[in-house]
Structures are given as structure tokens and as C-alpha cells.
Amino acid sequence: xxxLLGAVAAALVVGAGCGDPDVGALxxxxxxxxxxxxxxxxxxxxxxxxxxxxxxxLAVRFEAIGRRYLxxxxxATHPPNExxxxxxxxxxxxxxxxxxxxxxxxxxxxxxxxxESVRSATALRPELAMRAQAVVVDAxxxxxxxxxxxxxxxxxxxxxxxxxxxxxxxxxxxxxxxxEAVRLxxxxxxxxxxxASVDRALAVYVGVRAAWRDAMPxxxxxxxxxxxxxxxxxxxxxxxxxxxxLASYPDSVLRPEVAxxxxxxxxxxxxxxxxxxxxxxxxxxxxxxxxxGTDPAHDAAFELADLATRQGNIDEAVARYRLVVKEAxxxxxxxxxxxxxxxxxxxxxxxxxxxxxxxxxxxxxxxRSAAGMExxxxxxxxxxxxxxxxxxxxxxxxxxxELEDLIAATTPGHPEHALAYRNLIRSRTLRQDWAGAVAxxxxxxxxxxxxxxxxxxxxxxAGLSREQVGDSxxxxxxxxxxxxxxxxxxxxxxxxxxxxxxxATERDARAGGAxxxx
Amino acid sequence: xxxxxxxVAAIAHGVSMLARPLPIVPLAVYMLIQxxxxxxxxxFHLPGLVDVLAPAIRGLFGEAAxxxxxxxxxxxxxxxxxxxxxxxxxxxxxxxxxVRLAARALAxxxxxxxxxxxxxxxxxxxxxxxxxxxxxxLLYFLPQAVFGGTELRGNALRAVRYGILGxxxxxxxxxxxxxxxxxxxxxxxxxxxxxxxxxFRSNPVAxxxxxxxxxxxxxxxxxxxRRSHSxxxxxxxxxxxxxxxxxxxxxxxxxxxxVVAATRAFLVAEEAA
Numbered sequence: 176x177x178x179l180l181g182a183v184a185a186a187l188v189v190g191a192g193c194g195d196p197d198v199g200a201l202x203x204x205x206x207x208x209x210x211x212x213x214x215x216x217x218x219x220x221x222x223x224x225x226x227x228x229x230x231x232x233l234a235v236r237f238e239a240i241g242r243r244y245l246x247x248x249x250x251a252t253h254p255p256n257e258x259x260x261x262x263x264x265x266x267x268x269x270x271x272x273x274x275x276x277x278x279x280x281x282x283x284x285x286x287x288x289x290x291e292s293v294r295s296a297t298a299l300r301p302e303l304a305m306r307a308q309a310v311v312v313d314a315x316x317x318x319x320x321x322x323x324x325x326x327x328x329x330x331x332x333x334x335x336x337x338x339x340x341x342x343x344x345x346x347x348x349x350x351x352x353x354x355e356a357v358r359l360x361x362x363x364x365x366x367x368x369x370x371a372s373v374d375r376a377l378a379v380y381v382g383v384r385a386a387w388r389d390a391m392p393x394x395x396x397x398x399x400x401x402x403x404x405x406x407x408x409x410x411x412x413x414x415x416x417x418x419x420x421l422a423s424y425p426d427s428v429l430r431p432e433v434a435x436x437x438x439x440x441x442x443x444x445x446x447x448x449x450x451x452x453x454x455x456x457x458x459x460x461x462x463x464x465x466x467x468g469t470d471p472a473h474d475a476a477f478e479l480a481d482l483a484t485r486q487g488n489i490d491e492a493v494a495r496y497r498l499v500v501k502e503a504x505x506x507x508x509x510x511x512x513x514x515x516x517x518x519x520x521x522x523x524x525x526x527x528x529x530x531x532x533x534x535x536x537x538x539x540x541x542x543r544s545a546a547g548m549e550x551x552x553x554x555x556x557x558x559x560x561x562x563x564x565x566x567x568x569x570x571x572x573x574x575x576x577e578l579e580d581l582i583a584a585t586t587p588g589h590p591e592h593a594l595a596y597r598n599l600i601r602s603r604t605l606r607q608d609w610a611g612a613v614a615x616x617x618x619x620x621x622x623x624x625x626x627x628x629x630x631x632x633x634x635x636x637a638g639l640s641r642e643q644v645g646d647s648x649x650x651x652x653x654x655x656x657x658x659x660x661x662x663x664x665x666x667x668x669x670x671x672x673x674x675x676x677x678x679a680t681e682r683d684a685r686a687g688g689a690x691x692x693x
Numbered sequence: 694x695x696x697x698x699x700x701v702a703a704i705a706h707g708v709s710m711l712a713r714p715l716p717i718v719p720l721a722v723y724m725l726i727q728x729x730x731x732x733x734x735x736x737f738h739l740p741g742l743v744d745v746l747a748p749a750i751r752g753l754f755g756e757a758a759x760x761x762x763x764x765x766x767x768x769x770x771x772x773x774x775x776x777x778x779x780x781x782x783x784x785x786x787x788x789x790x791x792v793r794l795a796a797r798a799l800a801x802x803x804x805x806x807x808x809x810x811x812x813x814x815x816x817x818x819x820x821x822x823x824x825x826x827x828x829x830x831l832l833y834f835l836p837q838a839v840f841g842g843t844e845l846r847g848n849a850l851r852a853v854r855y856g857i858l859g860x861x862x863x864x865x866x867x868x869x870x871x872x873x874x875x876x877x878x879x880x881x882x883x884x885x886x887x888x889x890x891x892x893f894r895s896n897p898v899a900x901x902x903x904x905x906x907x908x909x910x911x912x913x914x915x916x917x918x919r920r921s922h923s924x925x926x927x928x929x930x931x932x933x934x935x936x937x938x939x940x941x942x943x944x945x946x947x948x949x950x951x952v953v954a955a956t957r958a959f960l961v962a963e964e965a966a
Binding site: 195196198199200201202203205206209210213 | 764
């Protein structure tokens with residue numbers, strides 16, 4: 176036993192001198208990071224039950240991990256190795272998770288400061304600094320500082336590597352930054368700035384194209400270039416570039432689904448801008464051939480159906496839509512939309528009985544889809560136009576009952592829940608059941624407390640109460656609720672303005688009524 | 694029927710002696726040592742330990758096992774291997790003490806000095822258990838050597854798993870009486886192994902049952918370990934360490950039953966002879 180203990184002690188002494196000290200450090204970094212990440216994942220599964228305090232707790236814990244493992248000046252003195260690189264990555268990831276939580280908690284300044292401190296950490300690898308830069312951009316966007324955000328977006332696009340030099344993988348956020356910058360410039364409404372942004376973005380992608388020749392990054396750059404040309408209205412150049420993409424890239428780079436998307440894009444441009452139906456049809460058919468059963472193939476079928484409708488080939492158009500329904504039966508969006516468009520096409524061609532049959536199938540097959548929920552409104556409109564108000568009201572009432580059942584069966588925050596509420600409100604408004612519409616709007620707002628949609632619903636309810644129900648007092652109560660629940664927001668500002676208008680109207684009414692009373 | 698009676702009576706003795714568990718002391722010491730090993734493995738990343746344990750873990754289960762939470766996926770296997778090694782180095786001595794204490798409890802006229810006598814017989818105990826350790830390690834790494842990178846599934850996986858388990862039980866049954874022969878009869882390792890072979894030849898069913906029944910009691914843990922990947926993904930990875938520790942605790946109980954049952958079978962067979 177003594178010999179054994181001696182051997183163990185000797186192994187400890189000998190081993191202590193020749194091990195890799197970063198093995199333990201990396202393990203601890205992974206453990207600390209994943210423990211908090213697991214908690215974050217748990218909370219993300221129940222977003223409605225997560226309190227701001229819990230999120231703040233996560234942010235603080237992530238920030239502490241970042242501080243512990245971000246090497247700062249230390250990295251420069253330590254010989255870089257794979258483990259140290261991984262520790263550094265975890266430190267950056269933790270800090271940036273913390274920064275993003277701060278952004279979500281409306282502590283934008285704190286998030287931005289943290290991201291900026293990561294970005295400027297000594298000797299940080301460019302791809303890690305780039306991730307921090309992306310968070311800085313998001314912080315600025317969240318704070319509404321669009322000009323500064325635009326500058327930082329261009330910095331992201333021009334000062335950091337867009338592509339991993341070794342693997343050729345795109346650094347997606349940085350790679351898409353020029354497109355994002357164009358979009359931001361467009362939102363600003365200054366056409367000269369938009370033009371300049373597009374030129375600058377094109378220059379970035381031309382640079383990538385030149386550096387990567389026929390490889391994947393070059394293809395991605397060309398696809399962005401085609402989209403930019405299209406957005407600038409240079410659709411002919413966009414078509415030429417797209418055709419060059421189709422002709423020049425090898426199959427190993429231009430995968431069938433991507434090629435199908437490019438064909439779809441060319442077909443759309445030719446159809447909607449050039450009016451060259453036969454050329455458009457050729458490209459759209461090619462899009463379907465290249466990647467059958469995929470999203471671009473289905474979208475090409477929609478375009479082909481549209482083309483057939485324009486050419487007066489109603490049967491062909493309907494057949495195309497039905498093909499989408501068959502091919503994309505599991506696609507809860509495209510299949511019902513295709514059925515709806517087939518019905519619309521038949522209705523426009525005065526084939527109401529066939530359209531009705533299509534609508535009934537749609538309602539029976541996809542009752543919870545947006546298109547399925549639209550069916551009662553089409554039927555109601557038909558009855559209205561046919562001079563059958565009783566039937567119109569009956570159809571809407573039945574739809575309302577079904578929508579109420581759907582609301583009861585789904586949880587707030589679920590897309591179908593919101594959709595059902597919107598259609599319920601719309602139906603009651605159509606039936607001029609104003610009190611019912613107000614009640615639905617208030618119930619919708621109560622189902623989603625704190626959400627912008629709730630604020631808008633309360634504002635709408637207040638508007639209907641005042642204008643249609645004639646209940647200014649209820650309107651005032653609802654507007655005060657918006658001010659209390661959404662202070663410092665544009666909704667509160669609108670509510671204040673509406674209350675001011677209400678008060679002025681009341682005063683005017685009283686002033687106008689006084690002489691008569693006298 | 695005779696062997697069945699022998700095995701059932703021996704195991705029943707093991708269970709009934711849980712009420713006066715003097716022989717459990719050395720097994721409790723062994724449990725503490727195993728717990729310490731578990732603690733050290735789970736904390737291998739600490740300065741001082743990492744330099745010794747990391748190369749061993751890497752050597753046994755590859756670089757991935759040095760990461761969190763992958764360590765916890767391989768933890769049951771890691772502890773299985775370390776158990777074989779620790780058992781060979783320290784366990785044999787404590788097993789010897791437990792056998793002498795069990796013999797004293799079963800036959801009060803037996804020799805009294807359990808700890809000192811076993812310490813003096815440590816070398817022979819170690820040698821007598823060496824073949825079992827070698828075969829156990831071989832069985833542990835055999836599938837990896839035979840199937841290499843091929844991932845076994847379904848019945849093939851089950852066949853390999855139960856094959857190894859069955860082989861392990863059989864090997865332990867064959868060498869079961871060697872420690873008894875060393876500490877109770879004072880034989881050297883070679884003769885003790887011969888004595889154990891002779892016992893197995895005349896009582897194979899009893900030997901297999903005495904080893905197999907306590908082993909089967911560990912099935913729930915084996916079931917959980919097969920799902921250690923899911924546990925790590927769905928719960929806190931440290932859950933695996935807790936499960937391993939509960940098995941270490943339970944191992945003390947099943948080891949106790951095994952020691953008492955084997956000692957009883959040995960003494961009965963000796964009397965009959």
C-alpha cells in the first residue's frame with residue numbers, strides 16, 4: 176500500500192510538470208457557459224412565463240462568464256492554441272449573449288457598451304470582433320440611432336472578413352450587412368443615399384466575386400448583386416447577371432435549389448417587367464424542373480398560374496394551382512393559398528359554382544390557415560352582392576362561433592390565436608356589431624399584455640367606442656389604459672392625442688348644444 | 694438441486710446478515726474510496742489533478758471526453774474501468790478483510806485478526822485476482838478492438854452487451870473462491886486459483902448464481918447508463934454522476950451479499966469435503 180501511494184504521488188509530481196494547463200481551463204469555461212445556456216434554453220421554452228428579473232439574472236451571469244474567460248491582454252502573452260481559442264470564443268459568446276439580453280430588456284446602452292468592450296478586446300480574432308460589431312449594430316438599431324447604425328453596418332461589411340479565408344464559409348451577418356445597409360438607407364427615404372448605398376454594396380460584392388472566382392462566396396455575392404440591381408430597377412441587368420450565374424457556375428457550387436431560385440427570379444422579372452410571356456414561362460418551367468417539390472418550384476407554379484390567367488387560360492391556371500395543392504399538401508401556407516387563388520381565378524371568370532366548391536374544400540381542409548379563415552368573408556361578400564343580407568349575416572355569425580372556439584383552443588401568442596382574433600373583429604365590424612368588435616379588441620389586448628399589438632387593439636377599441644358606439648367615457652378609459660400600460664411609447668402619445676381630440680369634441684358639442692337649450 | 698439449494702441458502706444468508714453487518718466495514722471503506730475516485734474524475738479539471746487524469750481520460754475515451762458535458766456521457770464507463778483498476782490494487786485487500794469478517798460471523802471459531810491477516814496476504818490476494826482483472830479489462834475493450842468504428846445497433850448491440858455481461862459473470866464465478874482460499878486456507882495464489890477452479894467444476898450453477906444474482910440487481914443502473922447521452926442532453930449532466938454515486942452505494946450492499954454468500958458456499962463446500 177505504501178508503494179502504491181508512493182507511485183500515485185510520483186505520478187502526480189511527474190504529471191504536474193508536463194500537462195496542458197488549458198485542458199482544465201477549457202473544461203471550466205464550457206461548464207460555466209453551458210450551465211447558464213441551459214437555463215437560458217429552459218426559459219426560452221416558456222417566454223410568456225419568463226420575468227424580466229430572470230432575464231436580467233441570465234444577462235448578469237453571462238456577463239460574469241465573459242469577464243472571467245475573455246482573455247483581454249492575456250491572450251497576447253499566451254501562446255495561442257486551439258483550446259485557448261475556444262476559451263476565447265466562449266468568453267465572447269457569453270459576453271454577447273449578455274449584451275443581447277440587455278438589448279431585449281431595453282438596457283440598450285449597457286448592451287452596446289458591453290459589445291463595444293468585447294470588440295475592442297486586445298488581440299481578439301477578427302471573426303470574434305465581428306460578432307461583437309454585429310451586436311453593436313443591433314444595439315444602435317434598437318435604440319433608433321439609424322445613422323450611427325448605418326455607419327457601423329458599413330464598418331461590419333468593410334472592416335471585417337466577410338468570408339472565412341480557410342473554409343470559404345460565409346460570415347453571414349457581415350456578408351449580408353451591405354444588403355441590410357441598403358434596406359436601412361431605403362427606410363430613411365433619401366433616394367440619393369439609397370443610390371449611394373446600392374453602389375457601395377455592389378462594390379463590396381464585386382470585391383468578393385473577384386477574390387473567390389467560381390466558389391460559393393462568389394455565387395452568394397453574385398446573387399446579392401442581382402438582387403441589388405433588381406432593387407435599383409435595373410431589371411434587365413439583373414436578368415443578364417442571373418443568366419450569367421446560371422451559365423457560369425459549376426453544378427457543385429450552384430445546387431439545383433439555388434439554380435431553381437435564380438430561374439424563378441428571372442422568370443418573374445421577364446413576366447412582370449418585360450411582359451415576355453414565353454421567355455418567362457421557359458424560365459419558370461425550368462425552375463420547376465430543377466428542384467421539383469421545393470419552395471421555388473411551388474412559387475414558379477404560382478407564377479405560371481398567374482401567367483396563364485393573364486393569357487385567359489383559366490383551366491390551365493386552376494390546374495397549376497391544384498398542382499401546388501397536391502405537391503405541397505403539407506405546406507400549411509402555400510397549399511391553402513393555392514386553393515384560395517384557384518377559387519379567386521374561377522370567381523373572376525364568373526364560374527361561381529366551381530369557385531364555391533374550391534372554397535368549401537379549402538375551408539374543410541385548412542380551416543385554421545389565413546386563406547381558410549378568408550372563405551366566410553368571400554361567401555359573405557357574394558351574398559351581399561347578390562342582395563342576400565340575411566345569408567351574409569348568417570355566414571359571418573357561424574364564422575364567429577368557429578373563431579371563438581379556435582381562440583379558446585389556442586394559447587395567446589400563437590399565430591392562429593392572433594389571426595382568429597383579427598378575423599373575429601373584422602367579422603363583427605362587417606356586421607356592424609360595434610359593441611362586439613370593441614369587446615373582442617379588448618379581449619385580444621388582455622390576452623397579450625405588454626405587446627405592441629395589445630396597445631394598437633386598445634387604441635382601435637377606443638376609436639370604435641367613440642365613433643361607432645358613441646361611448647366617449649369607455650373610449651377615455653381605454654385610452655388611459657394605453658397610457659398606463661405603455662408609458663413613454665408612441666402608443667401613449669397617440670392615446671394622449673386621441674383623448675385631447677375627444678375632450679375638444681365634447682367641448683364643441685357642449686358649446687354647440689348650449690344655444691339650442693337656451 | 695443441491696447446487697441450487699447451496700446458492701439460495703448462501704444468498705439468503707447474505708441478505709439476512711445485512712441486519713448485523715460487521716463485514717460491511719471494509720466494503721464501506723471501499724465505497725468511500727470509489728466515491729473519492731468519482732469525485733476526482735468529475736473534478737479532473739482542477740489544477741494538480743488535470744495533469745495526471747486528463748492524459749488517462751484522453752487515452753481511454755479520446756479527446757472529446759475532456760470536454761463538458763461529454764465527460765458525463767462516458768463517466769459510467771470511465772468509473773467502470775477505474776473500478777477494475779482500484780479493485781485490483783485496493784479492493785482485493787478489503788475483499789480479503791470482508792471474507793475473514795464474514796467467515797467469523799458465519800463460524801465464530803474462525804480466526805479473529807481480519808485486517809492484519811489480509812494485509813499479510815495482500816501479495817497473494819493481488820496475484821489471485823490478477824487474471825480476473827486482466828480478463829475484465831480485455832472484455833471491456835474487446836468490442837472496441839473488434840468492431841472499431843462500426844456503430845452497433847439493435848440485436849447486434851444487445852448480443853454484444855449481454856455477451857460481455859455473461860462472460861464477466863462467468864469469469865468472476867470461476868475465480869470466485871480464490872480470495873477465500875488465500876485468506877481462509879492460507880494457500881498461495883496459484884493453489885487458490887486451483888481451489889476456485891475445483892469449486893467451480895463441482896458447483897458451477899451455485900457459483901454462477903452467487904455471482905449472477907447480485908449482478909442482476911444492478912440492471913436498473915445499466916439501463917440508465919445506456920441512456921446517459923439523453924440524460925446529459927435533457928437534464929443537468931451532473932445527474933449522471935449522482936446516478937453513478939447511488940450505484941456505488943448500492944454496490945456496497947450487493948458486494949456484501951456476494952462476499953457473505955460466497956464465504957458461506959465456500960465453508961459449506963469445505964465441510965462437505
